[in-house]
Amino acid sequence: MADKGISLAKFIYNAYPQPNRWAIGVAVLLALGGGIGAILLFFHNRRLRVEIEGRKDAEERATRFSDLLDASLNEIYIFAADTLRFVKVNRGACQNLGYSVEEMLMMTPLDIKPDFTPESFDELVAPLRSGEKEKIQFSTIHRRKDGSLYPVEAHVQLASAGDPLFVAIMLDITERQAAEKALLKAAQEWQKTFDANSNAIWILDRHQRVQRANKAAERLFQQSGENMRGQICWRIAHGTDRPVDACPFLKAQKSLHRETMDLQIGDDWFEVAADPILDADGHFTGAVHIVNNISERVRSEREREKIQAQFMQAQKMESVGRLAGGVAHDYNNMLSVIMGYTELALEKTLPDDALHMDLREIMRAAKRSADITRQLLAFARQQTVAPRVLDxxxxxxxxxxxxxxxxxxxxxxxxxxxxxxxxxxxxxxxxxxxxxxxxxxxxxxxxxxxxxxxxxxxxxxxxxxxxxxxxxxxxxxxxxxxxxxxxxxxxxxxxxxxxxxxxxxxxxxxxxxxxxxxxxxxxxxxxxxxxxxxxxxxxxxxxxxxRDTSKVMREDRAAPTTTPLGNGETILLVEDDASILKLSRRMLENLGYTVIATNDPIRALALGREHAGQVDLLITDVVMPAMNGRDLSHQLNPHCPGLKTLFMSGYTADVIAHRGVLDDKVCFIPKPFSKQALAAKVREVLESDTA
Missing domain, CATH: 3.30.565.10 (Histidine kinase-like ATPase, C-terminal domain)
Incomplete structure (x- = not known):
């Protein structure tokens, strides 16, 4: 009996795991003290207690597992591999779909996936059934109880091999898809903006390799953006094995701010700019490389410079013209005196006289001086001219x-x-x-x-x-x-x-x-x-x-070969410069005219009234104190009907034109003038038909 007890104790010792081997001692004591029945009863009760505790532990574990499933916001499903019937669904699935747990346990995945058929679903999970894959992932659509749809991302795997179950975890990706669409839209809009820019743009990495290129860059460099990606920029742009001098990228890499350079390619000009790209720590990681065709701007600037130069030239000419015009009056008056008295002196000397030769040199120098004045006035467009229609x-x-x-x-x-x-x-x-x-x-x-x-x-x-x-x-x-x-x-x-x-x-x-x-x-x-x-x-x-379209051709008057003389006609001479007044009076009297002379236009009016009907010709300076020559002529007309007028002036055309002196049919002689020219002009006016 003792031997049988010992053998049973050994069996129990070997049958139970390490934590329960204390039962060996109890079994041995019971065997030695009282019999096999008591021993068997003890162990029966012990095994029953262990089973009860095991079931209780399993239930607790199941409860904890169920709580974990329900705590998840994602949808979790456990369904049979053969019937596809749900055997477990979590609270998140019920809430998302709008079904109760009881309703869900009567359904299959096909009831909530409108985009699947039994055949397509079987084909999808076939790799799991065969063991080819442990897990599959796919995107699908779920249909709620109210009929609304929403996107999910599914993760499915086989849970057990004996009585196989599928476990599926579904992630609602509505917000993610919306975010992805927003990102895609933003990326598309950025790309549209990137491509819409008329400037050629590259995004370069720190080694000057092209990362992106817009459409303008593709057109400029005649390559696709995909083909340019990864290439060194200066090889594409310049076809060289090294960067060009003053490369803005290299300068921006050092300065960490925008750098530019102007580049001429053929007849076109480009502004090349590099804007540095910096990381969060301020380190240089690349640059935005912009090529702007500035040919039109350069041409406009050059045209503006040309216009500016022309404007400055015009100002310079105007300044010289003003200078010439300012001195012309006094200069011409002095030349008139020099030339006039020289001409009078020449008449008193013989051609073979030494003094005659000296006087001729004086006259030649005076004429050259008058020519210089005319050149200055012509250049300044202030020369007094008498245009006519000619061939x-x-x-x-x-x-x-x-x-x-x-x-x-x-x-x-x-x-x-x-x-x-x-x-x-x-x-x-x-x-x-x-x-x-x-x-x-x-x-x-x-x-x-x-x-x-x-x-x-x-x-x-x-x-x-x-x-x-x-x-x-x-x-x-x-x-x-x-x-x-x-x-x-x-x-x-x-x-x-x-x-x-x-x-x-x-x-x-x-x-x-x-x-x-x-x-x-x-x-x-x-x-x-x-x-x-x-x-x-x-x-x-x-x-x-x-071209002149007036169709009026005027015949030239032949220059007189001799000095025309007067026939005793009376001339009223008005000149505010005393020297010229004296000289002109002497010339006219030598030519045979009766001269009434004054240097005051107001006095000239009185003389005109005093000699009413006797004055044949008024010779007057244009610009004088108190009254100009044009007004003097108009005021004398009532007292001297049919009075003819010859205007003279040393001023430039712009000064006298606005006074009406250079109007058509108005007689004018510019200073300085010679005795011969004065004689010819006086006869021309006196013999003309116009007053």
Whole structure:
């Protein structure tokens, strides 16, 4: 019996796990003290207690598991692998779908997934059934009890192998999808903005590799953004194996702020900018590289600079013109006195007299001085002129003999007129000045022998021509061309040739007023001038003078060969400068006229009334104290009906024009004038039909 007890104790000892081996001692004691029945009863009760405690522990674990499932906000489902019937659903699933637990346990996944059929679902979970995969993940749609739909992300796995169950965890991705759509929309809008920019833009990393490129960059560099990605920027832009000098990226990498450079490629100009990209710690990680085509801006700036230069040139010309105009009156008055008395003195000497020769030199110098004044006034467009309608070919032909003497025998002068050119309205003396200045310049540009060509033709310009050539005007023009085969001019010289006092000639061989005079005359007559020249290839001046449409041609009056004398006519002479008054009176009296002279226009009115009906001609200065010559003439007319008037002035055209003196049919003689010129003009006025 004892042996059987010991054997049973050993069995129990070996049968129970380590924590329960204390039962061995009890079993042995019971075996030794009282019998097998008691022992068996003990162990039966013990096993029953263990089973009860196990079930209780399992229930507690199940309860805790259920609580964990319900605590999750995600939907959790456990369903049978064969019938697909839900065996467990958590509170989150019921709340999201709107069903009760009891309703859910009567349903399958197919009841809440409108996008699945039994076949498609079986195909989806087939890798789990076969053991090919432990878990699958997919996106699907759930349908609530009220019929509304919402997106979920499903994670499904096989829970057990014996009586297989599927466990599915569903994540509501409504907010995530909305966020993804918002991000996608923002990205698309950013890309649209990125591509809509007319500037070529690259996003570069710290090694100057292209990360992104917009459409403008694709067009500029003729590559797709995908093809450019990862390439070094300067290899794409410049085709070089190293960055260009003054690369804005490298400068921005050092300065950590925007850097720019201007770059010319062919006829286009670009502004290249690099804006640094910094991380949270302020470290350089790359740059936004922007290429802006600034060709139009550069052209506009150059055009503005050109206009500014022209404006400054105009101001300079105006300043010199004001200076010339300011001194012209007094200067011409003094020249009038010098030339007048010299002319009177010449009449009293014999040609072979030494004094006669000296006086002729004085007269020659005075005339040269008068020419300089006229040049200044012509350049400033303030020259007093008497324009008339003429045929340019006839005017030039009358000058050819003089021009050939001017340029010398070594230079061939070629005249190439176009027949039947349009008439123009210009003072003939201005044509003389233009041709004389251009031919002298051409002569000086030729070394030894050479050729000067003068040609005329007609040309018309429309608005389209003016859009292409900025310095022309629409209309019909007669074109005068003067060309030479001399040394030519470089661009720097061409830019300055019309400036007053600019000259390339040696000291003492040029005043710098010749071309300025030509320019002033052309502008004064509403024309324009172009110059074409290259070093060693000669020069061509093209002058465009507007066509006259009045169809009125005036005949030239032949210059008198002798000095016309008076027939005792009475002349009222009014001049505020005492020297000129004295000189003019003496000249007129020597010519045979009766002269009533005064330096006061108010006194002249009284003299006119006193000699009413006796005065044949009023010769008056234009600008005088108290009253100008025009008003004096008007106020004398009632007392001297039919009174003819000859105006004279040393002022420039702009000063006297607004007083009406230069109106058509008004007689005018500019100072300084010679006795011969005064005699001819007085006879012309006296014999004219107009008062």
């Amino acid at each position: 340019l070919n006839e005017t030039i032909e009358s000058m050819l003999k003089m021009l050939r003497r001017l340029i010398g025998e070594d230079i061939d002068l070629v005249w190439q007129p176009k027949a039947d050119i349009w008439p123009i309205n210009i003072d003939p003396s201005q044509v003389d000045q233009i041709l004389a200045n251009l031919c002298v310049n051409a002569r000086d540009a030729i070394t030894d022998v050479g050729r000067i060509s003068i040609a005329t033709d007609t040309v018309s310009f429309d608005q389209d021509d003016c859009a292409v050539h900025k310095n022309i005007s629409p209309g019909d023009f007669v074109r005068l061309m003067v060309s030479d085969d001399g040394c030519g001019m470089d661009q720097a010289t061409l830019e300055n040739i019309f400036e007053p006092f600019f000259t390339t000639k040696e000291m003492g061989k040029g005043t710098g007023l010749g071309l300025a005079t030509v320019y002033g005359i052309v502008k004064q007559n509403d024309g324009f001038i172009n110059v074409y020249s290259e070093p060693d290839k000669g020069t061509t001046f093209k002058i465009y003078l507007p």
